[in-house]
Amino acid sequence: MLNVDLVFKCGECGSIHFDEDSARECCMPEILEMYQCPICQAVHDEEEDAEQCCGVETARCPACFRTYGRSSIDVFAIKVAGHCRTCNPAYSYDDQFRIEQLHFQATENYVSLNK
Incomplete structure (x- = not known):
């Protein structure tokens, strides 16, 4: 945050x-x-x-109002599914794949959404 x-x-x-x-x-x-x-x-x-200001991208979850920095996979979870892992950890397989791929493309670091 x-x-x-x-x-x-x-x-x-x-x-x-x-x-x-x-x-x-x-x-x-x-x-x-x-x-x-x-x-x-x-x-x-x-x-x-x-x-x-310094290119730090953040996202605020509309469901729980937590703020996440650009290196967090939750930024992409919010963009794709409309919520973060904290307030609702359930995602469809397609959404999970898209979230993980977008995070990898942005950070070049693979993170599993379910871990």
């Missing part, structure tokens, strides 16, 4: 702060919520931009 940091930008001088109070006290202006990429520390206006 990729944890994007919530940071606060001083609306007056543009300084980035890690807590809302210090941003308010900086120049006493309006503050803006920003999102920081956990890899390169770049600051973005939108959370999705921060999540995708």
Whole structure:
């Protein structure tokens, strides 16, 4: 699970702060919520931009709301079947084959969906 940091930008001088109070006290202006990429520390206006900043692809399961990183086979399980292995480990044989093949093509590492 990729944890994007919530940071606060001083609306007056543009300084980035890690807590809302210090941003308010900086120049006493309006503050803006920003999102920081956990890899390169770049600051973005939108959370999705921060999540995708360094090419890290994630997927969130619509059934249980867990987030998976791009090396996880669950990313492909969500794309193919609409759920991850944690919340529903049952897949058709065709879906299982497609999920394992897509994961192998993306990572060049074979992982069995059932192990």
